[in-house]
Amino acid sequence: MSVLVQLVTSFIAAASFGIIFNAPKESLIKCGFVGMLGWTVYYLMEAQGIDEVPSTVAAAFLIAVVSQVYAKVYKAPIIIYIVAGIIPLVPGGMAYNSMRNFVTNDYNMAITLAAKAFMISGSIAMGIVLSEVINQLMRQSRMKRIG
Amino acid sequence: MFEANYMDIDIEQYLEEQYDIMDVSLLAGKIMLESGAETYRVEDTMMRIAASYGIKESHSYVTPTGIMFSIETEEPTKTKLMRISDRTTDLKKVMLVNSTSRRISNGELSVPQAYRILKQIYQSDETYSLKTRLAAAAISSGCFLMMFQGGWIDFLPAVLAGGVGFASVVYFSELISIKFFAEFMASLIIGLMAFLFVQIGFGQELDKIIIGSVMPLVPGLLITNAVRDLIAGHLISGLSKGAEAFLTAFAIGSGIAVVVTFL
Numbered sequence: 198m199s200v201l202v203q204l205v206t207s208f209i210a211a212a213s214f215g216i217i218f219n220a221p222k223e224s225l226i227k228c229g230f231v232g233m234l235g236w237t238v239y240y241l242m243e244a245q246g247i248d249e250v251p252s253t254v255a256a257a258f259l260i261a262v263v264s265q266v267y268a269k270v271y272k273a274p275i276i277i278y279i280v281a282g283i284i285p286l287v288p289g290g291m292a293y294n295s296m297r298n299f300v301t302n303d304y305n306m307a308i309t310l311a312a313k314a315f316m317i318s319g320s321i322a323m324g325i326v327l328s329e330v331i332n333q334l335m336r337q338s339r340m341k342r343i344g
Numbered sequence: 345m346f347e348a349n350y351m352d353i354d355i356e357q358y359l360e361e362q363y364d365i366m367d368v369s370l371l372a373g374k375i376m377l378e379s380g381a382e383t384y385r386v387e388d389t390m391m392r393i394a395a396s397y398g399i400k401e402s403h404s405y406v407t408p409t410g411i412m413f414s415i416e417t418e419e420p421t422k423t424k425l426m427r428i429s430d431r432t433t434d435l436k437k438v439m440l441v442n443s444t445s446r447r448i449s450n451g452e453l454s455v456p457q458a459y460r461i462l463k464q465i466y467q468s469d470e471t472y473s474l475k476t477r478l479a480a481a482a483i484s485s486g487c488f489l490m491m492f493q494g495g496w497i498d499f500l501p502a503v504l505a506g507g508v509g510f511a512s513v514v515y516f517s518e519l520i521s522i523k524f525f526a527e528f529m530a531s532l533i534i535g536l537m538a539f540l541f542v543q544i545g546f547g548q549e550l551d552k553i554i555i556g557s558v559m560p561l562v563p564g565l566l567i568t569n570a571v572r573d574l575i576a577g578h579l580i581s582g583l584s585k586g587a588e589a590f591l592t593a594f595a596i597g598s599g600i601a602v603v604v605t606f607l
Contacts, residue, residue, distance in 0.1 A: 202490055203490075203491060206486075206487035206488075206490040206491050207487070207491055209483060209484070209487045210483075210484045210487035210488055210491065210559075213480035213481065213483050213484035213487070214480075214484060214560075214564070215435075216472050216476060216477055216480035217433075217477050217480050217481055217484070217510075217560060218380070218433045218434075218435050218565060219433060219434040219435055219436050219437075219470050219471045219472060219477075220435040220436060220471075221435070221436045221439055221471065222471065224435075224439075236491065240491075272443065272446065273439050273442065273443075274381065274385060274435075274438050274439055274442050276380075276381065276382060276385075276435065276438065276565075276568070276569070276572075277435045277438070277439060279568055280435070280564055280565050280568050283564055283567070283568050284559070284562065284564040285488070285491060287562050287564055287567065289555055289558060289559055289562050290492055290551075290555045292593065292597065293551070293554065293555050293558070293597070293600060294551070296597040296598075296600060296601050296604075297551075297600075297601075297604050299601070300601040300604050300605045301604070301605075318567065321567070321571070322571040325568070325571055325572065325575070326571075326575055329572075329575060
């Protein structure tokens with residue numbers, strides 16, 4: 198049940214972000230799907246007790262790969278699909294808690310949370326870079342085959 | 345005498361055409377940059393357009409606040425500079441320019457045709473009305489609350505706070521052209537609303553409501569673009585977009601911090 202709620206809400210949230218960013222109407226469903234996929238991977242991995250950092254890398258990687266496929270198939274810029282998917286992974290909650298601890302003078306806790314939020318932001322980047330690497334490797338091997 | 349005159353006209357026409365190609369490239373770049381495309385895509389598009397109109401060598405230098413573009417012909421090199429002052433997010437325009445540049449590469453469009461199409465894209469309205477985007481922001485706030493393990497009881501408060509928060513960002517950025525201030529005010533209002541809801545018993549968890557409602561303000565596009573630019577080697581653009589994202593995050597954080605401190 199809770200997984201179903203997560204699926205539905207993440208789909209709607211990602212598609213809504215498509216609207217906020219003025220994405221083309223026909224891409225909204227795809228934005229929602231990419232967001233749902235990424236969030237589900239993150240959610241399930243976290244529920245298994247895996248740390249947030251590897252979960253975020255895996256989710257961001259999957260989002261980037263699916264977005265690349267969409268971009269190629271529909272001949273659209275990849276950014277349209279990737280952005281909506283990435284948003285749920287942004288460590289907003291952690292950054293908020295960190296800020297909250299800062300203003301209540303609990304600096305130890307605040308620094309811990311801020312470092313964690315920074316690590317998660319880095320792992321989003323990591324996931325995107327990984328998929329870009331694989332994309333370029335594939336393109337090169339295809340070129341070699343042709344050439 | 346007659347011969348020389350004829351030549352003059354020819355050269356003038358030729359020069360004009362070179363400038364037209366430049367204008368088409370620059371307009372395409374301007375639209376893309378203002379609509380939130382990655383820097384490398386802007387540069388790539390501009391050079392592709394120039395190349396498909398027969399310009400052998402062109403150089404572009406794009407930062408979030410300006411474009412420099414030069415084309416090399418038999419004449420002395422021509423360079424133009426274009427200042428980009430405001431940046432919004434309109435992914436549809438990015439896509440439209442992208443497909444126009446594809447058509448140009450395929451040789452389907454002449455220079456004047458391409459210019460006319462790009463001009464139309466530049467002047468076109470946003471895809472969704474403000475009301476639709478407000479509704480989307482409100483609903484996504486509620487959905488984020490659920491994704492971050494909130495209870496259904498807080499769904500409606502998050503929707504309200506998120507919607508009002510997004511509306512105040514739009515309102516304040518029209519009022520004063522300082523983005524930081526608009527975001528600060530919006531998160532302050534979100535914090536106050538969430539606090540009020542919890543006080544009157546309409547909502548339960550203050551933290552969850554605030555986190556969910558703040559999500560539409562999160563600079564997700566900037567973060568993604570900053571990373572992608574840095575990877576592609578556009579260090580200046582990547583860093584400045586990262587700085588812009590950090591500034592936004594800081595504005596949101598300090599707005600919330602004010603509420604948490606004083607209440």
